[in-house]
Structures are given as C-alpha cells and as structure tokens.
Amino acid sequence: MNVRRLIPAAALAGAVALGATALTACSAGSAGGGKDGKLDVMSSFYPMQFLAEQIGKDHVKVATLTKPGVEPHDLEITPKQTGQLGESDIVLYLKGLQPAVDKAVAQSGVKHVVDAAELTKLEVHGSSGHDHAAEGEEGHDHAHGEAGEDPHVWLDPVKYAEVAKGVGAALEKADPDHAADYRKNTDELLGKLTALDTEFKDGLKNTASKTFITTHSAFGYLAERYGLDQEGISGVDPESEPSPARMKELQAVAKKDNVSTVFFETLASDKTAKTLATDTSLKTDVLDPLEGITDKSQGADYFEVMRSNLKNLQKALGSK
Structure with a gap:
C-alpha cells in the first residue's frame, strides 16, 4: 500500500x-x-x-x-x-x-x-x-x-x-x-x-440519576467532565470477566442510584452487560468507547458517535 x-x-x-x-x-x-x-x-x-x-x-x-x-x-x-x-x-x-x-x-x-x-x-x-x-x-x-x-x-x-x-x-x-x-x-x-x-454540558446538566453502568471503564474522563459517576463492570479490558462480588456490588449500586440501563459496546461482547441487566431487570443500550468505527457503530465518525453516546446517556439518566 x-x-x-x-x-x-x-x-x-x-x-x-x-x-x-x-x-x-x-x-x-x-x-x-x-x-x-x-x-x-x-x-x-x-x-x-x-x-x-x-x-x-x-x-x-x-x-x-x-x-x-x-x-x-x-x-x-x-x-x-x-x-x-x-x-x-x-x-x-x-x-x-x-x-x-x-x-x-x-x-x-x-x-x-x-x-x-x-x-x-x-x-x-x-x-x-x-x-x-x-x-x-x-x-x-x-x-x-x-x-x-x-x-x-x-x-x-x-x-x-x-x-x-x-x-x-x-x-x-x-x-x-x-x-x-x-x-x-x-x-x-x-x-x-x-x-x-457545550452540547454534553447542557445535555447532562439536569438528570434524574448521575450513575451509569458500562461494560468497561472507558468513560472516566467523560464522567468527571460532566459530573457523572461511572461504574465499570470490568476494568480497562472489555473482555475481562468480573467477579461474582463485583456483579453483586453493581446490583446494589443500580438499586441505590436509580440506574435504568446497563451499557455495552460495539467492539466487545455484550454477554456480561446482558446478564447483569437480566439479574437487575434493567434495560441495555450502547455506549461506544470509540476505539474503532464499524457498520455497527451508531454514526460514521467521531462526532456522530459521540452525539449518539450523549443521546443514550440522556435517555438512561433521565435528562430533564
């Protein structure tokens, strides 16, 4: 090439x-x-x-x-x-x-x-x-x-x-x-x-909940910037398996912080997210860490996918 x-x-x-x-x-x-x-x-x-x-x-x-x-x-x-x-x-x-x-x-x-x-x-x-x-x-x-x-x-x-x-x-x-x-x-x-x-700042200013649960802990900077709390099922590696204790901890967090949604992503398995969602009667949705664009991505480039992330966060957190 x-x-x-x-x-x-x-x-x-x-x-x-x-x-x-x-x-x-x-x-x-x-x-x-x-x-x-x-x-x-x-x-x-x-x-x-x-x-x-x-x-x-x-x-x-x-x-x-x-x-x-x-x-x-x-x-x-x-x-x-x-x-x-x-x-x-x-x-x-x-x-x-x-x-x-x-x-x-x-x-x-x-x-x-x-x-x-x-x-x-x-x-x-x-x-x-x-x-x-x-x-x-x-x-x-x-x-x-x-x-x-x-x-x-x-x-x-x-x-x-x-x-x-x-x-x-x-x-x-x-x-x-x-x-x-x-x-x-x-x-x-x-x-x-x-x-x-500015869109993120305004869009996440007033929400019913500040806590979101996601497959892997990729959203620490985003959470800190916009006053949210990230709860990662696994750490930096989206394929790592969380311990039963961590899953139990997340169930408690979901209940306490009025969490409605467990986020998964496009490039990694959604199995763990769906297991947690089923165990806690929560919905699932996509929060894309934007490590690559594929035909499954909710947008064709960085800005489109970030705006999809914002929309999904607003929906999950009960944006007012």
Whole structure:
C-alpha cells in the first residue's frame, strides 16, 4: 500500500532533515516523499486516525494499525505493519493503550513520533474505589501507564482538543510547506470540539440519576467532565470477566442510584452487560468507547458517535 516502499528509509530521513530546499525534489515541495507528495501518517487506532484526517486533509495519506472491528487493547502487529510503520513520515499513537504498538514505535526509527499521552494530562480513574490498576486480573494493568493512568482521553472533548492541538503542531513541523493549512484545519476542529463539549454540558446538566453502568471503564474522563459517576463492570479490558462480588456490588449500586440501563459496546461482547441487566431487570443500550468505527457503530465518525453516546446517556439518566 505504501507508495514509498522502494525508497530507503535512511534516504527519506536525510531528506526530511535537509529542509525545504532538498525537499523540492520530492513532489510539490512537500515533506512527504511519496509520488503523490503527501505526508505518510501512521496512526495507532481510530481516534488518532481521525485527528490526522481532520487536520491533514488533502496533504496527508493516513493509515491505521488497528483495522475496523479489531479491539485495540488486544492488537498484535504483523511484520508487514512493522515495515509500514518504519516507512512513515510521522506516527501518531497513545502510549500505554496498546503494548504491541508501544514496542513497534520504539523500534521504528521514525523521526516524527507523536505520543498523545504527552499532549494532555492523564489521570487515574476508578469507579466507587474500583480502580483499574488495582484489578489484579493478569495482563490487564499492562494497558495503562505506570501509575495506572486511564488512557481514554479522546472521550472527553476538552482533552481530545488538547491532543488535537499537539497533533496539528506536529504536522506543521513534519511538513512546514503546508503549516498554514494545518493550523486552519486545527482551529476548525477545535471549534467543533468546543461545540460538542457545550452540547454534553447542557445535555447532562439536569438528570434524574448521575450513575451509569458500562461494560468497561472507558468513560472516566467523560464522567468527571460532566459530573457523572461511572461504574465499570470490568476494568480497562472489555473482555475481562468480573467477579461474582463485583456483579453483586453493581446490583446494589443500580438499586441505590436509580440506574435504568446497563451499557455495552460495539467492539466487545455484550454477554456480561446482558446478564447483569437480566439479574437487575434493567434495560441495555450502547455506549461506544470509540476505539474503532464499524457498520455497527451508531454514526460514521467521531462526532456522530459521540452525539449518539450523549443521546443514550440522556435517555438512561433521565435528562430533564
């Protein structure tokens, strides 16, 4: 797929380092060494891909390591993908979410690497003391930073905007010839994210309940931003099985906090959510952690799915 496969990586790195003068030999004076003159961007998963596409627009060619329908936390990288990664002009990823990606990026030798975790402040989230990092389920705490930080920053429009700013600056640096366009596109995106934040703020201001139960604890930032309480059935890994004690605890929470709905998601099994809903006579609905877009998603892109999430939360929480 990569049009620069025949150009040695070392030569490309040298061309980038030489600056705009040497780069005029590449198509249209762009930092992208491809025949089409576009900047080759490799993203780790959908939220990073979306930022690259929105900010880069016609100046970039974006690929992603996590194909639609694949659960990002469990991603294994193929040798072919490792090769594509090494040939990219710029890599966008979120360290601590996908261990296989972290390892591949560290070994890639790509000059422009953007770690979204460094563009905003990561926090530790739990639900009623049910902290991800303290789960004790083997292999699940590896998907966080060392302090058990929550990586799901893109589900908070304000934090996602901070990441967008950093991605825009990185694209400007990697491809200075189109810096003005990247800046304009970044500003447009920030405006849309600000509007989305306002919609969530207004839409969740007055609700009958503040507590929502969801399959995995991806919504800590969103809950904190809009004054809600997240109760995750499992931790960061949506496929992990909760203990019988946790299920009992959630039944009590549902009763106490007037919870009407148990949320499940599109990329993971809904079995546990439906079991809990049946045991507590609750409804089920979708709350999408937006780790990938498929034909089952309630929307075609980040903004559409986030607005579906808002609508589903309003309905479940009894928005007035």
